[in-house]
Amino acid sequence: MSGAQPSLRWRLVSRLSLLQAIFLSLLAVLIVAALWATGSFISLQPEDETINAISQSVGRDQNGTLVLKETPALAARRGNLPGLWFTVRDRSGAVIKDGSVPPAYEAIGSALDGIGQARFGSNLGGSAVPAARLQWVSSPAGEVQVLTGVDGSVSPLRVLGAMGIVFFSALLPLLIVTAIATVIAAPLVVRRAFSSLDSAVARAEQIDINRQGTRLPVDDVPREILPLVEAVNDALSRLDEGYERQKRLFSHLAHEWRTPVAILQARLDGLPAGPLKERLFEDTVRLATLAEQFLDLQRLNHRFEPASVNLVDIAEHVVSELAPLAIAANYEPCFIKDEEAVEVLGDRVAIERAVANLVQNAIQHGGRSGRIIVHVGRATGITVTDEGSGIPQEERDRIFEPFHRLPGQGKGFGLGLNLVQEIARLHGGKVCVIDGPAGGAAFRLSFPTAG
Missing domain, CATH: 3.30.565.10 (Histidine kinase-like ATPase, C-terminal domain)
Structure with missing residues (x-):
């Protein structure tokens, strides 16, 4: 029957583990969000979408000249950014320009070939230079340098991808380590808390009708369970007292019973022999035997x-x-x-x-x-x-x-x-x-x- 009953120990372990996992998950999300907000963890720049769309639209014709193809991704960026401009330059110096390139960036050329990526922009001296992003990237035409503005938004797919990177690189390992620690530590903590109850259970298994005075230990019993243990001990005390009264009563009755039976046997001895005397003698022996059996019940308890x-x-x-x-x-x-x-x-x-x-x-x-x-x-x-x-x-x-x-x-x-x-x-x-x-x-x- 006990196997069908819910386990309090494992219920506590599972709930403690679940609560710990929830709090750690919330903590991890808050930490990641704070790092993301301050740019210390991962940064998604809107121009990354534009540079990627531009680089995949660059190709070469039969003569090896750089050409720009109108891909769906580039068309989508044009729709989102009406003022889109950019320049594309390969290692040989071939250049493709599209849109209204700000004058400050018209002259940028081979002087930045050694720079993998850079961000530009200024608001000094009363003349504002719009922000721009330069980056060398791979394209169908080979490695090219793309220079474009920084306007735009990040697509949901890139956001989900970044979140996946955050989850699998930081949050998931943290949860795995926490889960392993919880699975190992929580049962140990709960088992330690239940150790006093285990000793009480072991003592309870020793309770027997022939072992009066057995009580459940109260040392180290949790305060919440102490009233139950004390109530059981009080019940055992009452049972012992009642059992002692019952034993004394049976013993007294058995001893008192022997006296009239002995008198009856003595009087039967004076009757003349016959079938009636034999029957009465047998019945008297039965009464004497019953008295002895009651006394035997008391002797078995000692x-x-x-x-x-x-x-x-x-x-x-x-x-x-x-x-x-x-x-x-x-x-x-x-x-x-x-x-x-x-x-x-x-x-x-x-x-x-x-x-x-x-x-x-x-x-x-x-x-x-x-x-x-x-x-x-x-x-x-x-x-x-x-x-x-x-x-x-x-x-x-x-x-x-x-x-x-x-x-x-x-x-x-x-x-x-x-x-x-x-x-x-x-x-x-x-x-x-x-x-x-x-x-x-x-x-x-x-x-x-x-x-």
Whole structure:
């Protein structure tokens, strides 16, 4: 589900990158505009259009004489500049004049052959000399010197070309460098800002019902997110308090429950033997078992120091304790061991309760006939087998859920097998259901062996 949620981290990175790109682009445009306005970056002169149109109109006839052809570009400049004038001169001294050439420029000739380009004009002494531009350029007739006035405008194509030069030579490299820096730096900055949240997430993953007191760290948490972290910690505190009250209540109820059950068992002992006494005895045992199971729930919440225990001794003790109940229910209890000792690391009381729950489960659901076999082996652990109707394949995973009972079996409270599974899990072991040799149910409880 988390993969479908939007990423706040990458949302911040993308928005930060976009905002940075916009500001840098605006800054670059302003810088270029300022340089352009002051003539420090690139300068588009209107006479460049005229000189280019003139140079492309110059050619030579069959005799090699310079001639002027009326090209569309030259005609367009004539239309835009009614007073257009110019002179064209090649290296041999041949000259073409067009329009009314100002007298100040009539005598310009070979004296300027060594000058690539120049700008002229004056307003001194009361006589104004119009501005002009001289430039040697390439033409279909070879290299020629063009001298013309500076009036006119720059065409949109030249403006776009100049803008392209500005973009690709200055703005684009700046944007590329900025984009690379942003892609590298922005995630680092955001990751650094989220590092405190990562530690909070790691701590949150450790929160468990058996780990009361766990709180999210508030060190270095951003001020904007601190209220959320503090609210979660306050909620965890309330949950811990409620859980402690619930544990105390269950523990108190379980202890209080044992007293009237013990009194009831003592009074049953005084009744004459008979089927009714046996039934009442079984029901009383069920009540006692329920009380013990509630106590087991509380014990599972406390950590234990693992010690070496012998599964053979535990299983043999449970069978001897529950043999009268099994015999009274018309079963034949049977204990089988492959060897004298099978050592595991664990809590003896907890493992003993797990085995007792398996035997009691067999007594309740074994069909009230046949044998109940408790087998202990190093490779298999403890296996409790009955000769009843067995457990359907589709129910074998669900029977370990708390308060789950098989259809049609009203006895039991659905806690015993769940407790067995929890005890096995706390010991690093497991419990599973297999088919019994006589068609009944077989529960196998296994633990990692010591050593």
